[in-house]
Amino acid sequence: MSSYEPKLMTFSCKFSWGYLNDEAALTKQIKNWVPIICSGKVDSSHILNAFRRGADGVLILGCRGGDCHYQDGNYEARKRVYLLHRILESYGIEKERLRIELSIDPEGSRIPQLVKEMNDRIAKLGPVKKLGEHAKTAVA
Numbered sequence: 001m002s003s004y005e006p007k008l009m010t011f012s013c014k015f016s017w018g019y020l021n022d023e024a025a026l027t028k029q030i031k032n033w034v035p036i037i038c039s040g041k042v043d044s045s046h047i048l049n050a051f052r053r054g055a056d057g058v059l060i061l062g063c064r065g066g067d068c069h070y071q072d073g074n075y076e077a078r079k080r081v082y083l084l085h086r087i088l089e090s091y092g093i094e095k096e097r098l099r100i101e102l103s104i105d106p107e108g109s110r111i112p113q114l115v116k117e118m119n120d121r122i123a124k125l126g127p128v129k130k131l132g133e134h135a136k137t138a139v140a
Helices: 023-029 044-052 073-090 110-125 133-137
Strands: 008-013 033-036 057-063 098-103
Touching: 008 110, 023 033, 023 110, 044 057, 044 073, 057 073, 057 110, 073 098, 098 110
Parallel strands: 008 033, 008 057, 057 098
Antiparallel strands: none
16 A cells, blocks of 8 residues: 555646746646646536546646636636535545635645645545446536
């Protein structure tokens, strides 16, 4: 079990997380990091597909409340995560494996720390149970 390294998928909003930093520099520090235009664009299917393809956890970094460039994309993402917590638990996947952080970090200096914290949390939980094919119909 000591060789277990969690697989974390991280999505971060380009408008609030790391926009003053070079994306290439952050990409070198963070595995499986996807800068996105808005956290609201992370669809339920993206999250479920990440788990289906072997992710042990998903971290979404979005704009803080009231600061979304797309009006309410961050609130929509937070609602989506709340609902997905219920769906994942019904398949035996702990809700702690999916986290959303609504804040701001223009330099991107907190992203590696949040990824490390999430990795540590997932490491304590161990590998995720496989999300079966039957989960495809959970979110249409």
